[in-house]
Amino acid sequence: MTYKEYITWNEEERCEVLDGKIISMAPSPIPEHQDISMQLSIEIGTYLRGKTCKTFAAPIDVYLFQDSNKKWIDENVRNWLIPDLIVVCDPNKIKQNKILGAPDFVVEIISPSSAKIDRLDKRLAYQRAGVKEYWIIDPANQIIEVYLLKGQTLELNNVYNRGDFVSVQVLESLTIDTTILFPERTGN
Template sequence: MAIPQEKSHLTYAEYLALDEDIRYEVIDGQIYNMSPAPTPKHQAVQRELLTEFNLYFRGKQCSVFGAPIDVCLAEEDDITKIEEWVQPDLVVVCDQNKIREKRIVGTPDLVIEIISKSTAKKDKVVKFNRYQRAGVKEYWIVDPSNETIDVYCLENEGFAHRGTYFKDDRISVHLFEGLSIDLANVFREDAEG
């Protein structure tokens, strides 16, 4: 059952009761439909980034998760009171208390969004501002079409642009000493197959 058109407000409990395959995000009171599914290139880039982070975090305190996973930015356990959640493409959480059975509750340390033509404005403006307000320490915006990654780090309660990285670059992840990612692996020609 889809959300009725007259519905302009949705709690997390109501969302969970929908019992359907359509996924939604709610940001600053606005309901966003997460359908249709991402493209194979988007998924290939996500898979490669997930692999890089997962290998680094194996045996360490932090955990990486790939979409779909609900992230409730406010630290609220009562699902009838949660009125905002997102589904980032990748999320890194270092405080294991934020990882619940069915969702992440609280602000993640690092968030990665992989943009498409239909999500670019939401990822670059709406989510950018919301993640900044929530206190996400590092935010990446990945553009698979142009094979670039823009990196932002939280400084004095605002995101500072740390650089735009291209397919032939290597990114040193600011939050995690010793973690650097070769983007030739992320944007591999054979990654889609």
């Protein structure tokens, strides 16, 4: 799959591609996933109000390895992802309907079907692109894995549970209360 092929698709059809291989064409996320994404978007969006950095929730195509100074995408591009949530601090990377270049901060909210892709394939792509901070949120286990870029490697910095407070390293003084993301479960 190349960008040239992708732009011929209907706008409602979306996929993620790494090295020309489609890695995800998932159906709409479940409500729990959407709630976590919305709550995190509210927290980060409120913090960023009036600042240079901007946050975006899926769906938005991110062309990790593209030069943000170019006005077009090479039609042979074979890598793009649709992260659940991103923060971009370089306004030049923000284009009309896409992001060109690596975001500063990426969040993926995993499901059983996406766990391997998010923990391995996407993490390595984000690492190669130079993403500074990467969170994997696991709703089923109510944990957040925080990876930070050290040199050329996204290293696991810490794992947080429900009730913990997580500092967003790339956004000075922003801390997320995990109870906002993981409400208390009640028996059914």
